Amino acid sequence: MNSRSIIRVLNIAALRLLVAALGLTLVAARAHAFDYHVGPTERYTTIGAVPWYKLAPGDNVLIHYQPAPYYEKFLISTRGTAAKWIRVVGVPGPNGELPVVSGKNASTSSNMRYHWPAASGSSAIQNLGVVQIAAGAGERAPLPAYIEIANLRIQDGFSTNQFTAEDGSRASYDGFAACIYARSVQHLLVRDNVLTGCGQGFYNWTGSGDKWWDGLQVDTVVRGNYFYDNGNPGSYREHQSYTESDGVTYEYNRFGPMRPGAMGSQLKDRSTGTVIRYNYIERSPSGWMMDLVEPENGYDALGPKPTFTQTFVYGNVLISTGVAKVAPNMVHWNEDHQLGRGRAVRPANRLFFYHNTVLVVADRSDFREFHVFNTTWGGYDCAPAAPAGVIDVRNNIFAAIARTPSGRPAVIRFAYCAHTNVAFGSNWVSPDWQTGTSGSVTGTSMLISSGSPGFVSVTDLHLTAGSSAAHIGSALAPEVMNNSLGQPLVPSLQYAGLQRVTTRSTSGMGADAGAFELSLPPGRPPPR
Numbered sequence: 001m002n003s004r005s006i007i008r009v010l011n012i013a014a015l016r017l018l019v020a021a022l023g024l025t026l027v028a029a030r031a032h033a034f035d036y037h038v039g040p041t042e043r044y045t046t047i048g049a050v051p052w053y054k055l056a057p058g059d060n061v062l063i064h065y066q067p068a069p070y071y072e073k074f075l076i077s078t079r080g081t082a083a084k085w086i087r088v089v090g091v092p093g094p095n096g097e098l099p100v101v102s103g104k105n106a107s108t109s110s111n112m113r114y115h116w117p118a119a120s121g122s123s124a125i126q127n128l129g130v131v132q133i134a135a136g137a138g139e140r141a142p143l144p145a146y147i148e149i150a151n152l153r154i155q156d157g158f159s160t161n162q163f164t165a166e167d168g169s170r171a172s173y174d175g176f177a178a179c180i181y182a183r184s185v186q187h188l189l190v191r192d193n194v195l196t197g198c199g200q201g202f203y204n205w206t207g208s209g210d211k212w213w214d215g216l217q218v219d220t221v222v223r224g225n226y227f228y229d230n231g232n233p234g235s236y237r238e239h240q241s242y243t244e245s246d247g248v249t250y251e252y253n254r255f256g257p258m259r260p261g262a263m264g265s266q267l268k269d270r271s272t273g274t275v276i277r278y279n280y281i282e283r284s285p286s287g288w289m290m291d292l293v294e295p296e297n298g299y300d301a302l303g304p305k306p307t308f309t310q311t312f313v314y315g316n317v318l319i320s321t322g323v324a325k326v327a328p329n330m331v332h333w334n335e336d337h338q339l340g341r342g343r344a345v346r347p348a349n350r351l352f353f354y355h356n357t358v359l360v361v362a363d364r365s366d367f368r369e370f371h372v373f374n375t376t377w378g379g380y381d382c383a384p385a386a387p388a389g390v391i392d393v394r395n396n397i398f399a400a401i402a403r404t405p406s407g408r409p410a411v412i413r414f415a416y417c418a419h420t421n422v423a424f425g426s427n428w429v430s431p432d433w434q435t436g437t438s439g440s441v442t443g444t445s446m447l448i449s450s451g452s453p454g455f456v457s458v459t460d461l462h463l464t465a466g467s468s469a470a471h472i473g474s475a476l477a478p479e480v481m482n483n484s485l486g487q488p489l490v491p492s493l494q495y496a497g498l499q500r501v502t503t504r505s506t507s508g509m510g511a512d513a514g515a516f517e518l519s520l521p522p523g524r525p526p527p528r
Helices: 003-022
Strands: 035-038 060-064 072-076 086-091 100-102 129-133 145-150 153-155 162-164 170-172 178-183 186-191 194-196 200-205 218-223 226-228 241-243 246-251 267-269 272-277 280-282 288-292 310-314 317-320 329-333 350-354 357-361 369-374 390-394 397-401 411-415 421-424 427-429 447-449 493-495 501-503
Touching: 100 129, 129 145, 129 153, 153 178, 178 186, 178 194, 194 200, 218 241, 246 267, 267 272, 280 288, 329 350, 397 411
Parallel strands: 035 060, 060 086, 072 129, 086 145, 100 153, 129 178, 145 186, 153 194, 178 200, 186 218, 194 226, 200 241, 218 246, 241 267, 246 272, 267 288, 272 310, 280 317, 288 329, 310 350, 317 357, 329 369, 350 390, 357 397, 369 411, 390 421, 397 427, 427 447
Antiparallel strands: 162 170, 493 501
């Protein structure tokens, strides 16, 4: 053996000693990525047979449809790369049926290798989700990164259900459990799934950075999913989706009915760089349609970021129909801990709300009025000091329609707190409206009001020819193109049904108000 070879061997030995001393795992790089096929006629007949703890950049786990659910839980704990994501993708059945992953009486394979193997205790996380993305076994294990979960129906992570943990013990799900639970993941795409029957549909936990495993969640995209029947009766803590991330985008999702009696929100977000676009959101039984508040665990890292000052909400449908006797809670923009850390606190803070369609179908006998924007700072209390931030409202439709032929529609009040600052561009609004605030309000002369916006129907919110909401759009805010995210945020698409979008022909000046242009191209799958 020559001297160069001896040095190489010694270097490798030294590296292994260092890795062992730090409690790390040395994994040899693979030349090729693997496809792991799961299904009754595939090489891996169960999800748990896949070596999850060894997934490497570029690996794909393909879960094929079978008539019965997979009663299994699984953990993704490794890292892909920007060029080679780790993907867990369902392969639909012959009629488009999604593979079902059920947490009810689910088993957990020893191939998961949780960092926290117990099913209960202060550090346990297995009772918090059916599909989980979190750090694996070993000290200083890497945080998961570049993970995609798609085309699965994930269900039954609910407190009345039990499962078998990795250590073989039996446990019940926590009330906070999610269909998909992510913990400090860096770059995560959750797309085209059905998430139902859990305490929460999707939840991500972000850390304060005090420990190696409690890093920030970074770059979370929630795309084209269908959320329904999640939440806990009598509890406001659980939501259909709940995020806190350094950058989050919600797009093309449908938020359907929550579990009866649930008091949480459809979409709760504590992130910076929040973009919410092209979603269809039904009213929640008690909580908010959108609850946009301050970071919690990660405030020290996320709060000072420029991206915390701007929140973009556009191209969405917010709809409340039926015979509910309680006024809908629509958009909360500030905070809920009364610490003065809210999104509405700073003078530079802006909520940009544009090209959305908001519809409430109710009689005034059901409730007299409803509020579109709420800047309370916790406990439904308006902050003692007026929040300095501004809600920028352009090119939307705000429609209140009577539920019965002889009924009168409810009054639209734009603000709940009396010191809310609102800047209006052109918007269509039903005749009975009030600003609801003595704060700084500009642009009310640009509100266009008439008897009806000209919807096709209360279930089809496209506009008919001759609509008074057509072609009234004003210019979009300059921040739509020049913002802290460095992205153009012009509405170029529109929601077209479950997990589908179409091209929007125009937006901004001269465009139709609301989430839809008059012309409707044929539906197509959303861009990937």
